Amino acid sequence: MTNTAPSDPALPDPDRPLPARVLLRGGVIHSPEEPFATAMLVEDGAVAWLGSDSAADVAHADSVDEIVELRGALVTPAFVDAHVHLTSTGLNLLSLDLNGAESLADALDRIAAFARGLPAGAILRGQGWDDSKWPERRAPTLEELDRAVDGRPAYLSRVDVHSALASSALLAAVPQVRGAVGFDGSAQLRQQAHHLVRKAAFDLMDAAERGAYQSAALRRAAELGIGAVHECGGPDISGEADFLQALAAGLELRGPEVFGYWGEFGAVEKASFLGAVGAGGDLFLDGAIGSHTACLSHAYADKDTLGAAYASAEQVAAHVVECTQAGTQAGFHVIGDAAMATLLDGFDTAAAKVGRDALYRIGHRVEHAEMIPAGGVQRLLDFGIVASVQPAFDAAWGGAAGMYVERLGAERARAMNPFAELQKAGVPLAFGSDAPVTPLDPWGTVRAAAFHQTPEQRISVRAAFAAHTRGGWRALGSRATATGVLRVGEPATYAVWDVAPEDVVVQAADERLSAWSTDPRSGVPGLPDLTPGRPLPAAARTVVRGRMVFDSGRLGEG
Known part of the structure; x- marks a missing residue:
């Protein structure tokens, strides 16, 4: 298999002298x-x-x-984007992006067209397909995928990056996948099978190709007014070489600052050695709603499964204790309500060993926190856990006709992404994109929180902006080097x-959405009018x- 490094325009010269x-x-x-x-x-x-x-x-x-x-x-x-994957984001920008595919047939046509433009033997990588939005409501079969890629190795991650398509040629290069959990003989891989093939697909990248993707992602972030990102790496995500290269890109001042989290159990010392600010990020307790791998307390509405549990409360507790004793942040990927219960039970055990105050002082993190069981918000607050969340998830999959309703039913779907409940309780919020799962889009993120598709979970534009600026710095805990003010x-x-100055307003987030103030005597700093339909x-x-x-x-x- 061969690799081709995409071309990438340079970011501003990092050696340019600063005006004093x-x-x-x-x-x-x-x-x-x-x-x-x-x-x-x-x-x-x-x-x-x-x-x-x-x-x-x-x-x-x-x-x-x-x-x-x-x-x-x-x-x-x-802005601070508190959860990104730079290489995969750049892959979306420079390679095959299937987010716009309107049907299975459209996706296969796009895959085939992209494959025809690659050199012989090159691996095809792409991202973003979403079968929940297609009329066929299914992923391609292995035969359909092999035909579209003309027999070449191909890795195409689903929009949530918790399952993927792999062609026969790529599966042949990873023989151990056939005995792994999540392999059923089809093109779509989940759980352990997906992790194995994803690692193989990314290991085939050389430094030049990774650098081009990371540079593209950082350049795009800079174009959108993002000054810092939290890179979430780990052994099942992109590997050590990718993580180190992403951190180096930030140190070279080629764009926004890069703060890295390394997600691996039992690897607190390794995270520090790699230059991570915390041993967390995408340390998976479960998967994602769209791939049916988020861990739920009750079965999915459209499939007889509870999803996937990747770790136990005992593992959570051991990791939190080790991180706390080392003075570093722990962090966990949590989507489903059963996974959140596992997280909180683990923190209960950890608190019994090191004390609740010690946990609170560190300010550990939870990523996503989309489904929170009864009493869970108060427990998050009691442990001092920062919720690193993605409002664009609601914009993409919330609402009466969204994917959440299809997967979970209307009642559970309405409780997803409870930003107002978290804010009202005092749980610290940090906003991010989880790019490439949703695009880098900070003002779109602020708008998504302020105009949540479940009205009772809306927060003010001002609060959302704070979560996407100050919140991102606060989420770094003791490693923060700024406050975002x-x-x-x-x-x-x-x-x-x-x-324009007349479009700088103080905007509400409830039924008073049409009532805002531009009176300068208020002394409240204004922000752009983000009413839906207006340009960002x-x-x-x-x-x-x-x-x-x-x-x-x-x-x-x-």
Whole structure:
């Protein structure tokens, strides 16, 4: 099998010198500490001053290296995406993306067309097919897939990346898959079988190919005003070489900062050795709703199964104790309500060994937390667990006609992704995309939380924005190097948005959706009007610790 490294335009030059003093003026600066600021001074990569244009002109205009004329644009802290997979996200951007396939036949046509453009012997990788949205309501058969890829090795992960299609040529290269849990002789693999084939497909990438994919993902993040990402790696996801290369990309300041989580039981020392900020992320307790592998307390509505349990409460407890004693974060992938019960029972056992206060001080994490059993929200709060969640999941699969209803029935579907319940209880929230499961799309994520398809789970735009900025930094625990607020002394990690001042509002999240205030006397920093149907803001510039990582060319400089 051969590999081909896709071409990838370069990110901004990481060796470009930083201007020592930069003055931004004539805009709207989103700062709770200086709510009326229209200008901001950046010095040596940090926020040095906030205030009015007139004060800036008197005190700073003659002593700066660069003046940026905002012309009314909005400046906010850059977003933090608290759960990404950079290589797979880049694969979506540069390779075969099946998210838009409208039917099984359409997907097979796209696969065949892409296969024809590959060199002989090259492995075909792609992502994003979603049979729940196809009229056929099924995945391709092995024969259909082999015909579409013309006999070549192929790995095509489902949209949730918890099952995948593998062609006969790729299955032949991983003979142990035939005895693994999750292999039934079809093209679609789940559980252990999927992990084995996914690892084989990613192990065939060389460093150049991985680098191109990671660079594409970081560039896209920068274009969207994202200043930091949490990379979630592990042995069943992308492997050590991929994880190390992703962290290196962040250290090179080629784009947003990269903070890594390594998900493997019994590997706290290994996570530290690899440079991870925590031993968690996608440490799987179960799978995903769409692949019927999320672990449920009651069977799926459309299939007689409870899903898959990948770990026990005893394993959770042992990992949490080891992490707590080492002073590092644990974190777990949890989707189903039975998996959440396993997590919480494990924390109960851990608390009995190291004390609840010790757990609370660390601030361990749970990823996704889509289904929470009765009493579970309070238990999350009691343990100080940060909920790293993905509002775009509700936008993609929620609602009366969504995949959740098909898989779970209407009653359980309405309880999915309970953001308002978590926020009201005081559970810390951090927002992410789980890209490539859903695209990098920070303003879309904020909108999805504020306009949740179950109205009682909506939160305000302001709260959602905080979860996608400050929440992402808070989720790093003691390893956080910023707070996600524009104030003097903080790193100058910000984004400039093409938003007219009159479209900067304070927006509610309930039946008062049409009632918001633009009265400047309120002193509440505004945000773009995210009412559904309105275009989302576009980034004009993204800056990370004073270094520009994206520039649209639309800003003026004086």
